[in-house]
Amino acid sequence: MNDPWVPTPMTVREVVRETADTVTLTLDTSASPFAFAPGQFNMVYLFGQGEVPISISGHADRPDELVHTIRGVGPVTRPMLDLVPGDVLGIRGPFGTAWPVEEARGTDVIVVAGGIGLAPLRPMIYHLLANRRDYARIVLIYGARQPDQMLFVDELHHWRGRFDLTVEVTVDQGTEDWFGPVGVVTRSLARARFDADDATVVTCGPEVMMRFVVHEAVRMGVPQDRIWASMERNMKCAIGLCGHCQWGPDFVCKQGPVYRWDHIAHRFAEKEL
Template sequence: MANGIKKLIMEDTIYNTEATVADPMVPTLYRVESYVKETSDTFTLAISPTGSALEVKTANQKQLGAAPGQFNMLYVFGMGEVPISISASPAVGGLLTHTTRDVGSVTKALSALKVGDMLGVRGPFGTPWPLERAVGKDVVLVAGGIGLAPLRPVIHELLARRADFGRLVVLYGSRSPADIIFKNELKKWKAQPGVIVYITVDRGSSSWHGSVGVVTRLIPKIRFDPANAIVMICGPEIMMQYTVDALKQRGVSGEDIYVSMERNMKCALGFCGHCQFGEHFICKDGPVFTYDQLSSLFKKPEI
């Protein structure tokens, strides 16, 4: 075939088995390497590209070079595609890692995959978190529910380059103690010098001795320099809006507050218009935006 691209027809879908030519509309075949059940409805998949060692090195260097905040389109044979954020640095172990909840037909199909099963991957797409802009500043990360997953690779990067940043504050809100993801990592992060981790839940339990209430209640309590800080927020939009309001009361500028938006993304390239948000396309112009970019639209459910 042209350019030596090998193609495989599977379930009426054309797949690249080597990506010497980058076609963002053609998925690359990946293999499931590990499956971790985080909670009753949340799981983490680690996947690796198929093909020879040389093909993997040349074919998937873009996918394995994904930046924190970007997402991939994951395709399950016979079910369809779904956008999932990257939840760990691909540089570690040469794997793509994605964490999601099984709330729809495609994510339920993803949750049924086993080690050795195949799936398709397109990406990475979208804008990353502003790590370089945060150098020399305090960093505040605010996550709600599954929103901790897209921020997890940011935390990995900040810890790996700890001397480049000021205070690191992680605020995490969960529905209940049973819904907390990355429990072991949260404990490890909290033990790091110069790192503050606060966890709160909407509904406590008899065994829960931590904070109960919405995550925004934690913002007045934390120590950081509002004039020299970058804030990154990921979670339900209503939670992000109230978080922004609380941060502004602390004196944080809207241009220093970053949010990760979610809409019904299909093509991931800005062609189909499903994820249009005012003048922006979430898949192409986002998903990471400054709050100032979206302030006039933020409270509107669909634009």
């Protein structure tokens, strides 16, 4: 019987240092193509250390590689910062729900990310750009705590240089050599130009950020059923058996992490649910 608890070894092909505490690892899946949908996640196992849920940050059209962007903050993820090409990780997945790439067709798409929340949204951005004709305006709003904590900086520059999408980047705290905007993503959202009646908003970041993003989007006239958010909960299994990620009737690993806002608005308002 296929054992859903046992990871499959995969070899690291490339390591890119994003920030002081974040790396992007590209795993080689050419021997066994890895299919996923933007927004989904894997359980990533480091030998001898343990396993953590990590969203997939690569291109869904490239089944020969699997890309994870990992912030090293705990006993499992911190040693992952030191991996080099040729090292091996264990993978279980993909798990969970996906961003609404179909539902968003024909609409303006507003992507609002905070911190590491840009990683699970990057496959969505890749999809939008790869299928550019299917969508109207595309706006990416990205907030980082500080300039040196920004992910995918080269890519952000490249995207910003394109004429077919708008990129707004902001930081909570500026530094001496930062001349860009300082402030929260909701301010950038309020200033963004898009057709609120016919827009799709996708957001991922700290819960408090998403709460204000949704509040602002709704104020601007975006219908609640056109807003999607990605939830984070403690997860040990990702297959609905360990119980940790329960949120009301849901297992976030199965019914989430990506939710349509009108389905969760009432739950999101409850503290400590």
